[in-house]
Amino acid sequence: MDRPLFLLGVLAASFAAAAPARAADAPVATIDDLVAANRILAHENVVDGFGHVSARDPQNANQYWLSRSMAPALVTAADILTYDLDSNALNATGRTSFLERFIHGAIYKARPDVKAVVHAHTPAVIPFGVSTVKLQPVFHLASFIGAGAPVFEIRDAGGPATDLLVKTNPLGDALARTLGSANIALMRGHGMVVVGTSIPEAVFRAYYTGQDAQLQSEALRLGGRPTYLNAEEASNASQTVTGLIDRAWQLWKRAAASP
Numbered sequence: 001m002d003r004p005l006f007l008l009g010v011l012a013a014s015f016a017a018a019a020p021a022r023a024a025d026a027p028v029a030t031i032d033d034l035v036a037a038n039r040i041l042a043h044e045n046v047v048d049g050f051g052h053v054s055a056r057d058p059q060n061a062n063q064y065w066l067s068r069s070m071a072p073a074l075v076t077a078a079d080i081l082t083y084d085l086d087s088n089a090l091n092a093t094g095r096t097s098f099l100e101r102f103i104h105g106a107i108y109k110a111r112p113d114v115k116a117v118v119h120a121h122t123p124a125v126i127p128f129g130v131s132t133v134k135l136q137p138v139f140h141l142a143s144f145i146g147a148g149a150p151v152f153e154i155r156d157a158g159g160p161a162t163d164l165l166v167k168t169n170p171l172g173d174a175l176a177r178t179l180g181s182a183n184i185a186l187m188r189g190h191g192m193v194v195v196g197t198s199i200p201e202a203v204f205r206a207y208y209t210g211q212d213a214q215l216q217s218e219a220l221r222l223g224g225r226p227t228y229l230n231a232e233e234a235s236n237a238s239q240t241v242t243g244l245i246d247r248a249w250q251l252w253k254r255a256a257a258s259p
């Protein structure tokens, strides 16, 4: 073999050797999306030092990805751990898990359609978890709220003296039951959980849940009786808005990546 052909051969062999590694690494793109989701949620003030976002492993529906216990703004690909649906870490190697990882595993177990979960303590939503006023869709971008957000009362599942955290599988299962087939649930005295069929969709819904809560509070403060989206409007707007999520995702990704 002359030299150029030999080099071509070496090149082909190295590609052949790299191919299986690339196949195994295929989910890396989604891990990148999960890292971006962490950064975006922090940048857009949906989460602060607390809160987390996970994604179902696209290669294994019985596993999910979630960062080790840390502030979302600081998450890198190296911080993402894999969990089974009982929320046992499969590759922690000494790294600490979130106390509330059970939120994620229980929802993935109960909802095969869910591919990403956000848990946050966004201040604007907290009042709706503690009052008798239901969080409802005030505008089209929050149409996924549908007929209103169910509220998880941890006392029903954990008794009157929990620390409010969903840190066991039975509490996670109870939260998943409250969520039912909805896209979001509020957690009384604590925060919210938001689900999506993709990472961008869960991030979008988490962001606009906070916006909607703020707007509904403002509408209520005006007095009178607010008009919320009705069921048909919510369903139609939700379908339209789903096709527009990528526009916001690209913007947020760029903004969160800028210094």
Ligand SMILES: [Zn+2]
Pocket (backbone or CB within 6 Å): 051, 100, 119, 120, 121, 165, 190, 191
């Ligand atoms: Zn929490």
